[in-house]
Amino acid sequence: MRMIDLSTPVDAAAWEPEPVLHEIVTPAEGAVHMAEEMKLHFGVDFDPAVLPDGELLSIDTLKLTTHTGTHIDAPSHYGSTATYGVPRHIDEMPLEWFHRPGVRLDLTGAEGDTVDAEFLDKEFARIGYRPNPLDIVLLHTGASAWAGTQRYFTDFKGLDASATHFLLDLGIRVIGTDAFSLDAPFGKMLAKFKETGDRGVLWPAHFTGREREFCQIERLSNLDALPQPYGFTVSCFPIKIKGAGAGWTRAVALL
Structure with a gap:
């Protein structure tokens, strides 16, 4: 088949009457964010450096119609x-x-x-x-x-x-x-x-x-x-x- x-x-770089907002958290930023969340919510110290390449997961946040x-x-x-x-x-x-x-x-x-x-x-x-x-x-x-x-x-x-x-x-x-x-x-x-x-x-x-x-x-x-x-x-x-x-x-x- x-x-x-x-x-x-859906392209934030393209022209739109109502522009698209696309915010990206990179895998490296995601690892730091997770470490901060672990400390805040669980009181656990977590070093992102133990992760492969110091990276965890990316996160995309979009605002669009x-x-x-x-x-x-x-x-x-x-x-x-x-x-x-x-x-x-x-x-x-x-x-x-x-x-x-x-x-x-x-x-x-x-x-x-x-x-x-x-x-x-x-x-x-x-x-x-x-x-x-x-x-x-x-x-x-x-x-x-x-x-x-x-x-x-x-x-x-x-x-x-x-x-x-x-x-x-x-x-x-x-x-x-x-x-x-x-x-x-x-x-x-x-x-x-x-x-x-x-x-x-x-x-x-x-x-x-x-x-x-x-x-x-x-x-x-x-x-x-x-x-x-x-x-x-x-x-x-x-x-x-x-x-x-x-x-x-x-x-x-x-x-």
Whole structure:
């Protein structure tokens, strides 16, 4: 079996709207820290020099949001209420959603900031595949080429409301994208709202989640490395964070 990593790293050196803080205690520092803890809590003197190379264990402490790196948005991320009931958190989602056959759709040639249902329907016809319920649909926008730079957050394609409903009508419950968001870039949505006054242009893909339950994977990578648009399995179990609206995932394609 071949595995293709579809995830972007959590990288404190990369540009983020909400910067990542990554503090590292080295193995040598960890040995000194342990000696101090032994003295403080147990009254025992411990010399780190007796350890191999004077080292013990490293410790990483990170401060970041659950929307940093490749992550899965839960229904509760879209709002506190929904027409179908109480939105579930990421720790409450069924595992069966996150290990399913996958299909990749190519959005790289699409015009504008969003694609609609008609575009997706034609793309399914082009690749000769109609998804089954609970297939995981991956949207290849090409935006992952800009990951780690400011352009990643301003230059990508999303779904409009019709496209999101179209996928959900097919029984899809997990939609993935290699872009920062499943919607259009924030600045372009806000500019369009200011021009038209139409509230429907504001986060239509996300807000569809207030009407219908689904999850989205954002900030995928390497979708162009998939050798074919279908015939693979996506494994993307979210980290189990109690009561959270999202959780990180190490998304992988299995061929």
